[in-house]
Amino acid sequence: MKKIISILLLGITIFTFAFSSPALAADAAAGKAVFTANCASCHAGGKNLVNAAKSLSKEDLEEYNLYSEAAIIAQVTNGKGAMPAFKDSLASDEIANVAAYVMQQAEAGWAN
Template identity: 65%
Template sequence: MKKIIKVILLGIAIFTFAFSSPALALDAANGAKVFSSNCASCHAGGKNLVQANKNLKKEALEKYGLYSAEAIIAQITKGKNAMPAFGNRLKPEQIEDVTAYVLSQADKDWK
């Protein structure tokens, strides 16, 4: 009986991995559109109109521990201080795309 259950569970696991859809790649181009619609009013050009020193430039992101996809996703989703949470306004894929856009722009110094 135990062997049958193990075989069934193994079959389910193989089926799940074989037919699951691959993770979506981050889409910085879509992130630019979402950023423009939701973030640019405070962060145009990587700036921060509320707290100038906490901008989206690579140096500031590194200084404040936000130069990673995980940290930026958390910041966008939950908000912090003057930044509102967008977790209820944007889909997770949109947040991931904005994150890809922010990191790519930070690497180019927002040029």
């Protein structure tokens, strides 16, 4: 009887983890507000006012190995060159949301 209950509980546990959605997915809509407040002064419309060759277009992000949410998160968190680090001014979920928004806009060609 104990063996059957153990197998049943194990099955329920595996089923729960296998079919549950991730709880902490980045939110591109929330990222838009963070982007507007913190990034748009240099990156309005996906451009780069400091260095035009390094825009947030899909092509430029790919060229500079930044075409992933993880890479954008690292860049926003730690900064690089003229880009300041935001690790002390934005929460990690805000940075993840900005990365999701940038990826979404890069895919759409910054049409919005």
